[in-house]
Amino acid sequence: MVCGMTRIVPGVEIQVIKEIVPQQLNPSGVVAMIGTTEKGEPLVPTPVSSYAEFADKFGASDKFSVTKDVRQAFQNGVFQVFVVPIAGRNGTKASLLLKDRKGRDTLLLTSKSMGEDGNVISVKVEDEPEGDAVKIMISDGANIEIYDRIDMETVETINRKSALVTAQDLKSSSKAPNNNPAPVEASLAGGVTGVISKEDYEAALEKLEGEPDIDLVVACDVTDPEIHALVEAHCMKMSLEARNRIGLGTVASGESVRDICARTKTLASDRFVLVAPYGCTGAVAGLISKLNYYESPTFKPVSGLPKLEANYTPSEQMEMLKAGVLPLEAQRGRGIVVVKGISTSKEQISVTRVADHAVRGVKNISDLFIGTLNNENGRMALKGNITAFLTQMERENAIVPSTDGKEPAFLLDVYSSEMDFAQGIVRVNLAVRPVRAIDFIYATIKVEA
Structure with a gap:
């Protein structure tokens, strides 16, 4: 990009060219956890990078819903947790x-x-x-x-x-x-425990909209399908803004396999993961966040769980997998493992994360070119930078060509129609083939000057 041109002496010119270097993407593995805490200011998202830091800021009592999930997440290698305490209405x-x-x-x-x-x-x-x-x-x-x-x-x-x-x-x-x-x-006197309601979770999720780096959202120790639907809706909304994230929820303690499977009939989404049995959500969130974005949690072991509340039979596991539930199983010689890392839509979590990484990366690059796309050179430079990013994803085997070699790992088009150009709009059409996916996943990103 030409930044300036200055004549020093007759016949000599200096042309300064500034290369646009995309910023490095923030590391994946950031989990937001919503729930009650022993202390801390309600509805203020606060990042913590260790369980000791969490205990110092929010307390370590297991009577509060966030504590156990945060502990499990850090035991499984989470990069960072954003804690959003809720206190309920009329709490003092x-x-x-x-x-x-x-x-x-x-x-x-x-x-x-x-x-x-x-x-x-x-x-x-x-x-x-x-x-x-x-x-x-x-x-x-x-x-x-x-x-x-x-x-x-x-x-x-x-x-x-x-x-x-x-x-x-x-x-x-x-x-x-x-x-x-x-x-x-x-x-001391006058302390009253507030009644936690759906509105409190709505308020907490709204606060998380201002945090761009979050990958996973957990409503801690919540089994209410209505709250799960709120989390899924939040994740879906954020994905439209290239702040892609996936929600996690737990089944109820002692819930039957039949009732567990019935949950996904009304909540089938790439953006929500239902974990069974009860009490494992924090561990699964920590495991997913620790993995590279293109790695599947399937058959990966989790830490910090002395036992499972329920041990499902192979037929019960198959029933849950068909319904889009992520079950855990204790296996001899392997410990407690994720049977299959899927969302409630039965899509593999790793496929969704690969697509999310691609969209975030393209959005990150495109933002730097705003104001420079009013000519063909600017649009070609944008396409070149995006191609380099997607090629790196292919080198990581996050996206792959078809097995017969007829279809590439990604397709890319940067264009602007006459009407788009008049409005200062450039469109990035993107298709990626995540590893373990059957077909391309498509996205269109609109860049407005």
């Missing part, structure tokens, strides 16, 4: 209002945990011997935190160190040291 955090020595409000302690769990936190305030500060002891029964020599100038120490509460200085009008909390022994 427990709190305790402390008075100063003059009876005025001086310090508000609020539980970091949403709901009734915060009500068990006890607080004890004692005078220090010098009298110009206090000792504050905070405990939830399992953990105890002690803060010595705390006054209203150093109350931020609690916010920096406490895993149980946050502290807010209410700016008492009493002069120091009388503005310090008076001795007291009490518990």
Whole structure:
């Protein structure tokens, strides 16, 4: 691309050419998990890169739905998890209002945990011997935190160190040291666990629309078909914007094979995976995210599962596979493995991921050419860059030619009709043949200047 031309002396010109180098695609393997957490701000997508980081930010109690799935995902090699906590409607955090020595409000302690769990936190305030500060002891029964020599100038120490509460200085009008909390022994109160509804999941999924790098979406410990449908609809919507992603859901505990198979009659989609038996979704999400985008999870082992809740017979497995359910099986010498990595439409997950990778890559390249496609040279440059990207996919054996060699691994056309050109539109027609796919998968990407 010509960026500028400057004459230095008569007869000599310098032409500066800027080569458009596509940005590297963000790594695949990013999983979004929606559900309840011990602590953390509701509806704020937060990335974590290890289970230790998750436990520090959101707590490690298995009473909350996200904890187990995040642990399983990291045990299976997930690259990164975006956690979206939900608290339910009318949920509140427990709190305790402390008075100063003059009876005025001086310090508000609020539980970091949403709901009734915060009500068990006890607080004890004692005078220090010098009298110009206090000792504050905070405990939830399992953990105890002690803060010595705390006054209203150093109350931020609690916010920096406490895993149980946050502290807010209410700016008492009493002069120091009388503005310090008076001795007291009490518990936080008022924590109410909110009722989780479909609207909470809708709000969480809407927040994820602003995160472009997510590959998989899990509604943790959710067996409701309506929530599964919401996740699938979100993934389908994002695929239209080249932010392709796949949703995962679990069957219910103790659910019969017949009822499991009936689920896919109303939710047959390349964008949703139903995992059976109950309690394995996080492990499957971690496994898929760890694999290269062109690798199939079929017969791959998962980690972190001591046992399966249900052991299906071969005939039950076949029944579920025919219905588009992804079952797991414990095999001697191999551990717990994915029987077949399919979505509810019976499409192989790896085929969908290959097509998604191709669309993301072409979109990534096309974005860099916006404003340079008003001539044939610009369009040829775009086609050349896309061809190089797809050729690399072919070298990785992610896309392959037909076995008889008559059809190539991909087809590509970059064109602009007279009407398109007048509107500043260039179309990229793309067809790729993913490995393990029967035929081409087609896509059209519209680039607008």
